[in-house]
Amino acid sequence: MKKVITIFLCLVLVLSCGSVAFAAEKAPGFGDYDHVFIIGVDGLGATFSQVESPSFDAIFGAFAYRYDAQTEKVTVSAQNWGSILTGVDYKTHGFTNSNLKIRERDSSSKNHSIFYYTRQAMPDAELVSFNNWDAINHGIIETDLGVKKINCDTDPKVAEAIESYLDEGNVPKLMFVQLDSVDHAAHTHGGLSDEYLTAPRRADTLVGSIYNAIASHGLMKNSLFILVADHGEAWHGHGGRTREESSAVLAVAGKTVNQVQLGIDAHNRDVSAIALHALGIKQPSQFISKVPAELFGKTKRTVPKTVTIGTGDFTTADLDDDPPFGRKITNAFELAFHTVASFLLTWMDQI
Numbered sequence: 001m002k003k004v005i006t007i008f009l010c011l012v013l014v015l016s017c018g019s020v021a022f023a024a025e026k027a028p029g030f031g032d033y034d035h036v037f038i039i040g041v042d043g044l045g046a047t048f049s050q051v052e053s054p055s056f057d058a059i060f061g062a063f064a065y066r067y068d069a070q071t072e073k074v075t076v077s078a079q080n081w082g083s084i085l086t087g088v089d090y091k092t093h094g095f096t097n098s099n100l101k102i103r104e105r106d107s108s109s110k111n112h113s114i115f116y117y118t119r120q121a122m123p124d125a126e127l128v129s130f131n132n133w134d135a136i137n138h139g140i141i142e143t144d145l146g147v148k149k150i151n152c153d154t155d156p157k158v159a160e161a162i163e164s165y166l167d168e169g170n171v172p173k174l175m176f177v178q179l180d181s182v183d184h185a186a187h188t189h190g191g192l193s194d195e196y197l198t199a200p201r202r203a204d205t206l207v208g209s210i211y212n213a214i215a216s217h218g219l220m221k222n223s224l225f226i227l228v229a230d231h232g233e234a235w236h237g238h239g240g241r242t243r244e245e246s247s248a249v250l251a252v253a254g255k256t257v258n259q260v261q262l263g264i265d266a267h268n269r270d271v272s273a274i275a276l277h278a279l280g281i282k283q284p285s286q287f288i289s290k291v292p293a294e295l296f297g298k299t300k301r302t303v304p305k306t307v308t309i310g311t312g313d314f315t316t317a318d319l320d321d322d323p324p325f326g327r328k329i330t331n332a333f334e335l336a337f338h339t340v341a342s343f344l345l346t347w348m349d350q351i
């Protein structure tokens with residue numbers, strides 16, 4: 001009898017160990033990464049499908065991307081960067097270009113940024129955000145998390161600041177970067193102009209430089225590198241619901257990222273879910289942001305050691321030049337139309 005009981009107990013033990021092991025099996029990609037780098041390019045839309053982008057191709061070609069991921073319905077910067085960083089939709093977080101510039105917020109606010117969740121999980125983590133458009137650092141990222149907020153007034157200065165920051169020996173858990181000159185080119189010259197299409201080529205070069213700076217410090221071995229846009233551009237700029245404005249690139253590279261085209265339901269705000277997942281942080285309950293099922297696999301893959309950045313002649317237009325007089329007049333009308341249309345669309349959507 002004693003023998004039977006012993007065998008029975010052993011059986012129970014084996015079965016329970018098996019079920020614990022089964023329950024503990026983690027989702028692909030969960031906690032696989034020590035660092036997450038998010039490079040945001042304002043107004044880039046899906047233009048990497050239209051212009052040469054050697055850095056993008058070298059970094060993401062063997063991993064996961066979609067040129068035309070979805071954006072928020074309102075294709076304005078604050079609404080989209082807000083969702084990309086908080087994992088909720090634009091109505092829930094309520095950020096607008098104006099209110100970001102007026103008010104700061106701390107961690108007592110609702111709809112926390114991913115920096116908040118990372119700080120909660122990792123009290124000593126190095127966290128940093130580089131902006132050309134400083135409204136993101138001012139109004140979205142909480143003031144009391146110890147996130148280093150670095151603002152620069154041109155994109156090349158952002159890239160240089162990142163290089164210096166890494167050269168100083170800083171090793172961030174989470175880095176967010178926002179480049180702004182693509183959107184600037186669209187507002188100045190029109191979103192389908194030659195000048196606008198020059199700007200993504202320059203942005204591609206900077207993305208390559210930033211990647212190389214990170215890789216040269218040996219960080220890409222255990223890092224997830226993400227590229228995302230907030231919205232695209234039409235002739236008048238953005239804010240409406242054309243296909244160009246409502247498409248945004250989303251691309252992810254890292255050692256457990258599959259080589260796959262992301263599905264049609266991929267959304268730019270999925271960046272928040274992807275970043276927390278990669279760092280091993282549970283998804284907050286209010287997130288509608290999600291990790292695309294096809295993104296991560298179990299097979300380890302090698303990321304590029306460095307990439308060869310573009311050497312094309314990008315001097316056809318100085319993007320910081322004033323536009324011609326005629327363009328200034330059209331810009332004024334388009335801006336007025338765009339402001340009224342954006343206001344009406346936002347208002348109609350919130351009633």
Ligand SMILES: [Zn+2]
Pocket residue numbers: 042043076077078183230231
């Ligand atoms: Zn924008």
